[in-house]
Amino acid sequence: xxxxxxxxxxxxxxxxxxxxxxxxxxxxxxxxxxxxxxxxxxxxxxxxxxxxxxxxxxxxxxxxxxxxxxxxxxxxxxxxxxxxxxxxxxxxxxxxxxxxxxxxxxxxxxxxxxxxx
Amino acid sequence: xxxxxxxxxxxxxxxxxxxxxxxxxxxxxxxxxxxxxxxxxxxxxxxxxxxxxxxxxxxxxxxxxxxxxxxxxxxxxxxxxxxxxxxxxxxxxxxxxxxxxxxxxxxxxxxx
Numbered sequence: 001x002x003x004x005x006x007x008x009x010x011x012x013x014x015x016x017x018x019x020x021x022x023x024x025x026x027x028x029x030x031x032x033x034x035x036x037x038x039x040x041x042x043x044x045x046x047x048x049x050x051x052x053x054x055x056x057x058x059x060x061x062x063x064x065x066x067x068x069x070x071x072x073x074x075x076x077x078x079x080x081x082x083x084x085x086x087x088x089x090x091x092x093x094x095x096x097x098x099x100x101x102x103x104x105x106x107x108x109x110x111x112x113x114x115x116x117x
Numbered sequence: 118x119x120x121x122x123x124x125x126x127x128x129x130x131x132x133x134x135x136x137x138x139x140x141x142x143x144x145x146x147x148x149x150x151x152x153x154x155x156x157x158x159x160x161x162x163x164x165x166x167x168x169x170x171x172x173x174x175x176x177x178x179x180x181x182x183x184x185x186x187x188x189x190x191x192x193x194x195x196x197x198x199x200x201x202x203x204x205x206x207x208x209x210x211x212x213x214x215x216x217x218x219x220x221x222x223x224x225x226x227x228x229x
Contacts, residue, residue, distance in 0.1 A: 003160070035219075042121070042203065042219035043161075048212070056212040091161065106217065108153075108161040 002026075004094050006109035013082050013116050021077040021112045025094030032075040033106060034067060037089040049075060082116045089113050119144040121206050123220035130194045131228045138189040138223045140178075140204030149207035150180055150187040151217070156200045164189075164202070174198070199227045
């Protein structure tokens with residue numbers, strides 16, 4: 001099991017372009033979480049998805065950001081019309097279906113570092 | 118709203134000396150606390166969780182509800198302990214999912 005795979009590891013975009021970040025969860029995991037880490041800050045929750053469903057997007061900025069986790073393929077975090085303030089490390093984590101809250105461990109990918117120039 | 122505070126950004130400790138990484142939290146409900154570690158060029162991984170009361174790699178952490186703290190301790194530091202350490206608080210969202218709130222992290226450096 002290769003673990004949670006994120007790509008690309010580094011992404012450079014000019015202001016106004018779109019950024020697409022991909023996350024392939026571990027085999028057997030149907031839950032995906034996205035976190036953002038701004039410089040000098042901790043990881044901040046953005047969105048929680050299960051296959052084909054967004055469950056909790058309370059941490060997502062209201063505009064320009066969207067996420068999906070289709071039936072087939074990786075989860076995608078999409079940022080439209082990027083601005084300098086979007087520069088950050090974006091981490092994905094996955095977990096299997098849980099027996100109950102707090103019973104499972106989330107496994108993290110290595111992150112995608114987005115730089116907006 | 119939940120919050121996790123790690124007051125030390127950087128901590129340097131001599132090899133063999135005791136280590137304590139501080140973590141304080143604020144949460145109105147019953148907290149679930151975790152420590153995650155990120156070694157150089159590796160991904161974030163779970164070190165320990167308070168509910169299991171385990172000792173991992175010699176590290177322990179006790180949840181003190183009175184002081185709202187979950188400090189990470191190790192009696193004798195080793196060079197391989199050098200890493201970034203994150204304290205995290207787990208809470209159930211309004212949607213029923215577990216949501217982790219992370220502190221800003223402490224970079225621990227063990228001096229040989």
